[in-house]
Amino acid sequence: MGVGSKKSTWAWGYGMIAPTIIGLIILNIIPSFQTVYYSFFKTGAFGKGSEFVGLENYSRLINDSQVWQATWNTIRYTLLVIPPAIIISLILAVLVNNIKGKSIYRTIYFLPMVAAPAAVTMVWRWLYNNQFGLINQILGYVGIGPINWIENPSVAIYSVAIIGIWSTIGYNMVLLLAGLQEIPQDYYEAADIDGASMFSKTVNITLPLLSPQLFFVSVTGIIQGIQVFDVIFMLINPSMPSYPTTVSLVYLFYNNTFKYSDRGYGSAIVALILVIILILTFIQVKLQNKWVHYMGE
Amino acid sequence: MKSKPIISKIAVHVVLILIAAVMILPFIWMLLTAFKTQTEATALNPFVIFPSSLKFDNFKAVLARYDFVILYFNTFAMIGIRVVASTLFSAMAAYAFGRLEFPGRDFLFSLVLFQMMIPAQVFIIPQYLMVDALDMRNTIMALVFPGIVSAFGTFLLRQFFMGLPKSLEESAVLDGANIGQTFFSIMLPLAKSGLVALGIFTALFGYKELMWPMIINPQADKATLSSALSLIQGAYTVNYPQLMAAAVMATWPMILIYVVFQKHFIQGIASTGGKL
Numbered sequence: 194m195g196v197g198s199k200k201s202t203w204a205w206g207y208g209m210i211a212p213t214i215i216g217l218i219i220l221n222i223i224p225s226f227q228t229v230y231y232s233f234f235k236t237g238a239f240g241k242g243s244e245f246v247g248l249e250n251y252s253r254l255i256n257d258s259q260v261w262q263a264t265w266n267t268i269r270y271t272l273l274v275i276p277p278a279i280i281i282s283l284i285l286a287v288l289v290n291n292i293k294g295k296s297i298y299r300t301i302y303f304l305p306m307v308a309a310p311a312a313v314t315m316v317w318r319w320l321y322n323n324q325f326g327l328i329n330q331i332l333g334y335v336g337i338g339p340i341n342w343i344e345n346p347s348v349a350i351y352s353v354a355i356i357g358i359w360s361t362i363g364y365n366m367v368l369l370l371a372g373l374q375e376i377p378q379d380y381y382e383a384a385d386i387d388g389a390s391m392f393s394k395t396v397n398i399t400l401p402l403l404s405p406q407l408f409f410v411s412v413t414g415i416i417q418g419i420q421v422f423d424v425i426f427m428l429i430n431p432s433m434p435s436y437p438t439t440v441s442l443v444y445l446f447y448n449n450t451f452k453y454s455d456r457g458y459g460s461a462i463v464a465l466i467l468v469i470i471l472i473l474t475f476i477q478v479k480l481q482n483k484w485v486h487y488m489g490e
Numbered sequence: 491m492k493s494k495p496i497i498s499k500i501a502v503h504v505v506l507i508l509i510a511a512v513m514i515l516p517f518i519w520m521l522l523t524a525f526k527t528q529t530e531a532t533a534l535n536p537f538v539i540f541p542s543s544l545k546f547d548n549f550k551a552v553l554a555r556y557d558f559v560i561l562y563f564n565t566f567a568m569i570g571i572r573v574v575a576s577t578l579f580s581a582m583a584a585y586a587f588g589r590l591e592f593p594g595r596d597f598l599f600s601l602v603l604f605q606m607m608i609p610a611q612v613f614i615i616p617q618y619l620m621v622d623a624l625d626m627r628n629t630i631m632a633l634v635f636p637g638i639v640s641a642f643g644t645f646l647l648r649q650f651f652m653g654l655p656k657s658l659e660e661s662a663v664l665d666g667a668n669i670g671q672t673f674f675s676i677m678l679p680l681a682k683s684g685l686v687a688l689g690i691f692t693a694l695f696g697y698k699e700l701m702w703p704m705i706i707n708p709q710a711d712k713a714t715l716s717s718a719l720s721l722i723q724g725a726y727t728v729n730y731p732q733l734m735a736a737a738v739m740a741t742w743p744m745i746l747i748y749v750v751f752q753k754h755f756i757q758g759i760a761s762t763g764g765k766l
Contacts, residue, residue: 201668201669202590202591202592202669203592203593205586205590205668205669205670206586206590206591206592206595207586207592209582209583209585209586209590209673210582210583210586210587210598212579212582212583212639213579213580213582213583213602213639213640213641213644214583214598214601216579216638216639217601217602217605217639217641218601219620220613220617220635220636220638220639221604221605221608221613221641222601222604222605223616224612224613224615224616224617225608225612225613227615227616228612228613228615228616231615231616285506285509288502288505288506289506292499292502292503292506294503298506298510299756300749300752300756301510301513301514302509302510302513303748303752303755303756303759304513304514304517304745304748305513305516306694306759307694307744307745307747307748307755308517308741308744308745309697309698309700309715309716309719309740309741309744310698310700310716311700311716311717311719311720311740312715312716312719312737312740312741313516313737313741315719315723315733315734315736315737316516316517316519316520316734316737317516318723319519319520319523319730319733319734320516320519322730324532324534325531325532325534325730327519330534330537359512359513359516362513363513364759367756367759367760368759368760370760371760371761416609419609420609420610420611422700422701423698423700423701426700426720427700427719427720427723443611443701446611447701450614450615451618451705456615459615460615463609463611463612463615466609466611466612467608467609467612470609471607474607
């Protein structure tokens with residue numbers, strides 16, 4: 194592309210990015226500022242009218258024990274789901290790699306990924322049913338239970354987390370398997386010549402070379418974990434005794450904003466979610482240098 | 491691997507099959523329950539595993555109250571418009587960001603990165619108020635609205651275009667093609683696997699989305715499959731056979747598409763993630 198066509202290149206460039214950039218400005222950039230702006234307003238009854246209240250929504254937030262409980266529930270959910278899901282999917286990926294029937298296993302493990310969370314949570318709600326659910330029936334045969342999976346305040350978060358793990362291991366496994374296939378086979382052959390054990394090959398070859406994929410699934414997993422909504426919303430009603438110990442920040446945001454029409458307070462909750470995600474992402478990016486190795490660097 | 495004893499190979503398969511059973515069991519139980527009567531589903535002594543016959547009564551009962559034909563239409567219309575629009579717009583923007591030089595390019599690309607870093611809840615109240623102000627709630631376009639462009643798609647395809655050799659465009663320019671012709675006739679076909687991956691990702695994300703369709707289209711005949719299930723669960727709290735029939739009707743289309751195109755699904759998802 195010669196110098197003479199520079200102006201025309203510019204025109205093509207702006208023209209081609211225009212739909213996306215205009216869309217992002219209208220749908221995302223302006224709304225980000227609007228949400229911050231709304232968080233300084235008190236929304237009137239039925240969502241009508243609003244009054245500037247300064248930092249009142251934020252001081253209410255800081256003094257709202259339900260918000261802090263929801264923050265803890267959200268972090269707890271993330272801790273209960275992401276590390277086990279990554280460990281299980283890593284083991285599965287290593288076991289499935291180089292085995293007969295790999296694609297069949299992969300197809301089955303990935304299946305929960307293609308079902309809507311609203312649908313699978315309905316199914317789990319039935320599996321967890323106290324009286325007639327399959328899980329309590331099976332546990333009954335071995336003399337355990339019945340466990341009130343959904344309504345017991347100290348059990349329900351685990352029930353939610355089990356659905357979370359079940360839903361994500363297929364996705365993680367597919368990404369990790371793709372990473373495993375990129376590791377050159379000669380590395381393992383060289384290690385075999387040196388008489389390396391299975392364990393030492395895993396620690397010295399597989400994990401370091403898989404670290405970019407492990408980093409990706411942990412960063413995206415944590416971001417999604419902090420935003421958990423669908424599963425808890427479909428499994429736990431606000432009238433259940435387990436609601437206070439399972440309600441997540443986004444569920445609380447949804448209730449305040451769209452059920453009680455208090456957009457000002459909802460916006461303040463969003464600001465808290467944003468801060469938590471930014472802090473966690475920042476920490477992970479900082480830690481990245483310590484354990485993530487990119488091939489050829 | 492080759493010298494591994496048979497026993498350990500069998501042990502690995504046993505573990506993998508057990509986990510596969512856990513992954514698939516909820517789907518099987520959903521299907522079995524959907525064909526049971528309420529009496530069969532809640533029988534305890536003895537516990538009933540298989541329905542006595544293949545009765546479609548639960549499906550008929552759900553269909554009498556909720557028109558799934560409309561729900562399929564709403565869901566696939568939303569997905570179709572989002573996939574076509576956001577894939578095309580993302581490919582155009584990705585090509586410009588990845589291959590063309592123009593003033594302000596890096597700043598404008600930072601808007602793309604900004605959107606990717608910010609959680610969706612930050613945008614949802616203003617998006618809701620915009621659609622409401624336009625008096626467009628309970629329409630297909632309201633469902634499509636937040637997904638008409640894709641920052642993630644732009645980012646993904648940009649990396650794709652940056653990986654292609656420069657010589658391809660240079661020869662097109664020598665043949666007298668302008669940038670638009672080069673993009674549509676040479677670069678876009680080369681990015682096919684990236685476009686397919688993005689299309690699958692967009693479709694799956696739209697299909698699974700719950701909060702947006704729930705708030706923007708609360709009417710039962712304007713809902714998507716996902717958001718309709720939340721209405722249906724509210725209406726039939728204890729009739730599990732009918733709830734499972736509704737869940738079957740909401741899940742089978744995507745599972746069928748997945749089983750038919752599983753290679754594309756898995757490769758597509760694998761290529762949308764990986765390195766940050």
